[in-house]
Amino acid sequence: MRKMLAAVSRVLAGAAQKPASRVLIASRNFANDATFDIKKCDLHRLEEGPPVTTVLTREDGLKYYRMMQTVRRMELKADQLYKQKIIRGFCHLCDGQEACCVGLEAGINPTDHLITAYRAHGFTFTRGLPVRAILAELTGRRGGCAKGKGGSMHMYAKNFYGGNGIVGAQVPLGAGIALACKYNGKDEVCLTLYGDGAANQGQIFEAYNMAALWKLPCIFICENNRYGMGTSVERAAASTDYYKRGDFIPGLRVDGMDILCVREATKFAAAYCRSGKGPILMELQTYRYHGHSMSDPGVSYRTREEIQEVRSKSDPIMLLKDRMVNSNLASVEELKEIDVEVRKEIEDAAQFATADPEPPLEELGYHIYSSDPPFEVRGANQWIKFKSVS
C-alpha cells in the first residue's frame, strides 16, 4: 500500500493534467492476457469442435466490453426515444444478445459478409456504422445511414446486407452472397442469420440444400432467443435442436451469452467454410430482454422471473466484466469509465438523431432505379410529380 502511494505521488507530481482515476489505473499492473474455460459446444456431424479454452487479451477484452456496452446503451436509448414517439414504426431491440453480434464480428474479417433479419441494430454497429447514423436512421432523419428511408429494418453497410423485413427471406440471400464469394474465389465467407421462429420457414431448407450441394462458404446461424414473437420454441418446432436442422450440414450449438464461446465457435466455423468443405450451421443460445418489438411488453408469454433470472445469471456484459476483473485484465473503475464514455457517446448520438432534419419531400421519389438518368414519378394524383434521381 505504501509503495503504491509513493508511486502515485511520483506520478501525480509529473502528470498533474491527468485525472486521478486514470493515474491510479496507469500505476497498476494489469495482465496482458488470461486464459478462460469456455463451454463445450454440442456437435452435429462433426468429429471435433471449437476449443474449450481460449486466450483473451486485455486489448480485445476492453474492445469487446466497449462494443457490447455501446450496443446495450444504444438499444436502451432507442427504447426511450420510441416511448417519446421520436422513433416510430417497427423497432426490434437486441439487448441481451450483445455477445452474438460482437462475438460473431470478433470471429471473422471485415472482408467477410453478414446478413440478418430485422433485429439488426447491433449488427449494423458491429459491421462498422457509427451509433449516430443508426439512431438517426431510427428517427427517420437525413443523417441516417439510409437517409431516413429504410428505418429500423433496412440499414446497410459495406459487406452488410441488412436488415430484412421478410422473415426467412434473408437466408437464401445469404446463400447467394456466399455463392458470389465462391464465384469470385476470394476466400470470404457469408454469415447468414435467422431466428428460432424463422428456422421453420421452408425457404431456409431450400437454401440448406443448395448451399450443401454447391459447397457454398455459408455459415447459417440460428440466433435462438427461445421465442419467435410470442411463441416459445417448444410450441413452434417439432425439433428444437436447431443446430441439427440442417441435417446433412454439420452443426454446433453455442452458448450465445458468452462472447468468448461465440468468438471461438465463429472462428471454427469460418475456418471450416474457408477450407472448401461447404456450409456449416451454428445455433447461438441467447435471450432478449425486451419483447419482440416495442409494441410487445414481453410478459404475456414468459414470466418476469425468467427474464430476471437470465439478467442476473447470464448477462453477457456482466459475464465478460467479471472475467476481466477477476483475472486482472481490467479494473472495475476502468470499466466504469468506459461506461461513462459510452453513455456520453450515445447521448450525443441521440441529440443528433433528434435534432437532424427529416429528408426533404422532393427526395420522396429518389432511388427507384440505379444508374438511370433522372425521370418523373407520379405522386398521389396526376398533378403531383416527383423527380427521381438514382
Next chain:
Amino acid sequence: MDEELERDEKVFLLSEEVAQYAGAYKVSRGLWKKYGDKRIIDTPMSEMGFAGIAVGAAMAGLQPICEFMTFNFSMQAIDQVINSAAKTYCMSAGLQPVPIVFRGPNGASAGVAAHHSQCFAAWYWHCPGLKVVSPCNSEDAKGLIKSVICDDNPVVMLENELVYGVAFELPTEAQSKDFLIPFGKAKIERQGTHITVVAHSRPVGHCLLSKEGIECEVINLCTIRPMDIEAIEASVMKTNHLVTVEGGWPQFGVGAEICARIMEGRAFNFLDAPAVLCHWC
C-alpha cells in the same frame, strides 16, 4: 445471352434444367457446353430458394440471370422478386443496387390449362423498382436481353413459349453484337391512320393480321415498365381511336392502365370513341 456471358465474367445463368437439359424450351442450348458448371447452373426444384440466391449474388456484385421455367412458377418466389430485389435500392437510399434479370416464358401456351397459362404483366409492372420488358419477336428478344443484362436494376423479361419456335427475319442492324433496344421505347410495327392498336408480346403478332380496308397503326410496347405513353398518345392524336390487346385477364391489366393514362393526358380530347380493351379471359 451468349454474347453477354462472353462479354462479362460476372454474368451467369441459373434455373432448373438450363445446363445439361439445355433449357426446358431450349433457350439456353449450347451455353453449358461452352461455359461450364460455374456460369450455367442447374438448380434443384426450389424457386423461392434459387431466386433468393440469385438476388443475394446480385447484391454481392454478380449479374445473375434467373430463369423461371414459366412465370407461373415465379409466384413461389415472388417475394424475392418484389421485396428483396425491387424494393432494396430505394430502401437503402441508393446504397444497395440489385442488378438481376428474371426471365422466362409468360402467358398462354397451347392447351396447358390454367396453372400454366397466366400472364404476369399486370402483377410485375405494378411494382416500382422493377423494369418489365416483353419481346414479341427475335429482334426484340435479342435487343432487349442485352439491355436487360447490362442494366443495374432488377428486370423482369416476359417471353412467350409459343413464339420461341417461330422464325423471324432479323434485320442486318439487329444481327450486330452491339444491337440494343433501349428501355422505355415503344416500336411502331406498322404505320396506320384509322386506329391505334397497342399490344405487347405475342398479341402484337395477332394485331399485325389486319382486316382489309382498315389501316391499323400497331404499337409494340417492348417495355411495359417504364411505359412509352408518349408514343401511344402521339398515335391516338393521329388516328383518334384506340384498342389495347393483351394476354392477361380483363380486370386491372395493361389495357386498363393505358386507358387511364390516355384519359389523363393530352390525347383524351382526340378520341372520337371510347377506347376498347381486348384481352384473354
